[in-house]
Amino acid sequence: xxxxxxxxxxxxxxxxxxxxxxxxxxxxxxxxxxxxxxxxxxxxxxxxxxxxxxxxxxxxxxxxxxxxxxxxxxxxxxxxxxxxxxxxxxxxxxxxxxxxxxxxxxxxxxxxxxxxxxxxxxxxxxxxxxxxxxxxxxxxxxxxxxxxxxxxxx
Amino acid sequence: xxxxxxxxxxxxxxxxxxxxxxxxxxxxxxxxxxxxxxxxxxxxxxxxxxxxxxxxxxxxxxxxxxxxxxxxxxxxxxxxxxxxxxxxxxxxxxxxxxxxxxxxxx
Numbered sequence: 417x418x419x420x421x422x423x424x425x426x427x428x429x430x431x432x433x434x435x436x437x438x439x440x441x442x443x444x445x446x447x448x449x450x451x452x453x454x455x456x457x458x459x460x461x462x463x464x465x466x467x468x469x470x471x472x473x474x475x476x477x478x479x480x481x482x483x484x485x486x487x488x489x490x491x492x493x494x495x496x497x498x499x500x501x502x503x504x505x506x507x508x509x510x511x512x513x514x515x516x517x518x519x520x521x522x523x524x525x526x527x528x529x530x531x532x533x534x535x536x537x538x539x540x541x542x543x544x545x546x547x548x549x550x551x552x553x554x555x556x557x558x559x560x561x562x563x564x565x566x567x568x569x570x
Numbered sequence: 571x572x573x574x575x576x577x578x579x580x581x582x583x584x585x586x587x588x589x590x591x592x593x594x595x596x597x598x599x600x601x602x603x604x605x606x607x608x609x610x611x612x613x614x615x616x617x618x619x620x621x622x623x624x625x626x627x628x629x630x631x632x633x634x635x636x637x638x639x640x641x642x643x644x645x646x647x648x649x650x651x652x653x654x655x656x657x658x659x660x661x662x663x664x665x666x667x668x669x670x671x672x673x674x675x676x
Contacts, residue, residue, distance in 0.1 A: 493636045516600070523630075524629070538598070
């Protein structure tokens with residue numbers, strides 16, 4: 417946890433980010449929206465995305481299931497569902513490896529949500545889709561290749 | 571004003587299966603319009619889903635989420651008649667909140 421916080425602070429520029437996070441934490445649930453992970457969403461490489469999430473030492477896990485087509489004809493609409501059977505799943509991130517900005521979305525599923533989300537993303541070209549799951553303070557990943565016939569980033 | 575969302579919440583046992591369809595252009599900032607001008611970034615940044623006022627999903631999105639975003643999730647410990655509320659905010663500060671009640675198992 418401390419490590420995550422340290423790298424988060426480093427990346428987002430210290431005191432301001434901390435103030436924002438603290439304020440969001442103090443607000444009542446129902447109003448508070450998590451601070452947007454600007455560093456992560458602007459990263460252009462998967463390694464930087466993992467760093468922004470604090471997940472550089474994430475272990476591969478078979479308990480994460482990515483449901484996505486093997487071949488998606490239209491890269492503008494690629495349905496992705498992630499199911500995490502890891503207990504205490506707190507957060508699920510979806511990363512499309514070769515997109516201009518790989519991090520597509522982060523879902524905090526902490527309170528009462530199940531370790532499941534599904535959505536549709538855009539993919540520029542054939543690449544691996546990563547699901548990065550945070551559970552019990554630790555990080556886990558799973559990957560699945562999705563082939564794209566027509567890219568959807570243009 | 572943004573278009574209303576389509577939300578459906580159906581009960582399966584004690585888990586509510588929630589499906590949300592938002593209407594939003596989700597511009598990537600890379601697409602060009604007919605005149606060759608780049609269409610500026612315009613996308614939903616944050617989505618908050620609450621169950622009877624308690625946060626169950628807090629999502630942060632990038633422009634890589636597809637146009638007219640779909641979001642599916644499951645809420646544990648839900649009962650028929652419970653309120654599911656969804657709020658999104660985009661990068662221009664526009665927002666929209668819609669609420670549904672959980673329908674009983676059919």
